[in-house]
Amino acid sequence: MGPLTGLRVLDFSTLIPGPLATLLLAEAGAEVLKIERPGRGDELRSYEPKFGPDSVNFGLLNRGKRSIAIDLKAADAIERLTPLLRSADVLVEQYRPGVMDRLGLGYAALSAINPCLIYCSVTGYGHDGPKAQTAGHDLNFVADAGLLSLAADGDGTPVLPSTLVGDIGGGAYPAVMNILLALIERTRTGRGRHLDIAMTDNLFAFQYWAMGGGLAAGRWPKPGRELLTGGSPRYQIYRTADGRFVAAAPLEDKFWATFCNIVGVPEDLQDDSRDPDAAQRAVAALLAGRDAEHWRAAFAGQDVCCSIVGTVEEAMADEHFVARGVFARRLAADGRTIPALPTPIAMGLRSACPEAGYPALGEANGLLAPGRQQGL
Structure with missing residues (x-):
């Protein structure tokens, strides 16, 4: 009941x-x-x-x-x-x-x-x-x-x-x-x-952050240019060599540092606050150099907040969701x-x-x- x-x-x-x-x-x-x-x-x-x-x-x-x-x-x-x-x-x-x-x-x-x-x-x-x-x-x-x-x-x-x-x-x-x-x-x-x-x-409620920035500081969001909408290399979707995609969300510094080490981001671009666009282009080029399975294995067991974008069919077969019933x-x-x-x-x-x-x-x-x- x-x-x-x-x-x-x-x-x-x-x-x-x-x-x-x-x-x-x-x-x-x-x-x-x-x-x-x-x-x-x-x-x-x-x-x-x-x-x-x-x-x-x-x-x-x-x-x-x-x-x-x-x-x-x-x-x-x-x-x-x-x-x-x-x-x-x-x-x-x-x-x-x-x-x-x-x-x-x-x-x-x-x-x-x-x-x-x-x-x-x-x-x-x-x-x-x-x-x-x-x-x-x-x-x-x-x-x-x-x-x-x-x-x-x-x-x-x-x-x-x-x-x-x-x-x-x-x-x-x-x-x-x-x-x-x-x-x-x-x-x-x-x-x-x-x-x-x-x-x-x-x-x-889904855009609390956009309202907050505009109301408190007069910084109304620019389409595709904010932290969670495409304006940061730390929250992006990147293409891999085999045409698949990595959903990368290493927002916090500890995750970003680990991510940069795994991917091989040049040291001068790891401080992405200086030139976010340049850092994003570098990450995109690096991830595009290897296939999705390479990156899946590289990220496995690491605290990097990265996933391979799965299809609906793949998600429904994921062992995690199966195990949770x-x-x-x-x-x-x-x-x-x-x-x-x-x-x-x-x-x-x-x-x-x-x-x-x-x-x-x-x-x-x-x-x-x-x-x-x-x-x-």
């Missing part, structure tokens, strides 16, 4: 932020009922590649949940959902501000019938402010928060992020944090609350299993469910109050 066993979560969200948040709650033992539109369900079901009847992306993010298919615009939708709404501890939704209100499912309406409900809204820009109704995706959120401007390629073009930091770091994770805080608060007050999770707001949980579909999506829930707090599938659309419709048959 996980710490959230006995809690019921209604998930009205789609795609990534809300579903990932409720996945974490499910991993901790909560019962998650995913509310989907009849016929198609969550759009993520239709993505490729498939794992079972639906997409593997949907499966990874919705493992261990149950699905209810209902047309929220139907005349009897609220009536049929009311028993679930009364019994729910948490509701997660991801519509633009005002949509749930128009459906009769806004916080004011639901708190009247369930004062203990913790109602979590995840949006790009929040429920108020000039951008509240602005459409956007992850790339827009990191652009508007200034985060996209920090790292740039050679001609100054911002680097396209390889991860959905807005959806995950700005949306899913803050949603879970605030839901858990609200659950603790509810034990004291006996009441729920509305949580307004704005993904863009939550991205400023990172991929021990399994997602099942049609008689096959693959590793489940690892979540940041501590092992001892996860529900005892090492293998689970994802829900078929509408498979839990029996939980709805009686009404006309919903077409699937």
Whole structure:
């Protein structure tokens, strides 16, 4: 039994932020009922590649949940959902501000019938402010928060992020944090609350150092020229002779000194504060002279904070992650299993469910109050 066993979560969200948040709650033992539109369900079901009847992306993010298919615009939708709404501890939704209100499912309406409900809204820009109704995706959120401007390629073009930091770091994770805080608060007050999770707001924490330098000293960051964005030889990605890459992060002097000795950096460039660009060019030339396996062996067992850039496939096979059981949980579909999506829930707090599938659309419709048959 996980710490959230006995809690019921209604998930009205789609795609990534809300579903990932409720996945974490499910991993901790909560019962998650995913509310989907009849016929198609969550759009993520239709993505490729498939794992079972639906997409593997949907499966990874919705493992261990149950699905209810209902047309929220139907005349009897609220009536049929009311028993679930009364019994729910948490509701997660991801519509633009005002949509749930128009459906009769806004916080004011639901708190009247369930004062203990913790109602979590995840949006790009929040429920108020000039951008509240602005459409956007992850790339827009990191652009508007200034985060996209920090790292740039050679001609100054911002680097396209390889991860959905807005959806995950700005949306899913803050949603879970605030839901858990609200659950603790509810034990004291006996009441729920509305949580307004704005993904863009939550991205400023990722650039604390850029804000600090600008606010305290007037030194606003220059794209690609700061300590952690390409302006130092001590925090760089270097190409090797075989076309692979070294992620080098020997920031502290003790690590840098060891790194310089291993790589063979000329003594006059080891004080990189005098000419960082020259030191970087020297390191780049030295690392480019040998292949990745040479540098892997050279750095092994040394305190240099250096890694060979691995592929996703290589990372999943890494003996360290295997030994820690990172991929021990399994997602099942049609008689096959693959590793489940690892979540940041501590092992001892996860529900005892090492293998689970994802829900078929509408498979839990029996939980709805009686009404006309919903077409699937």
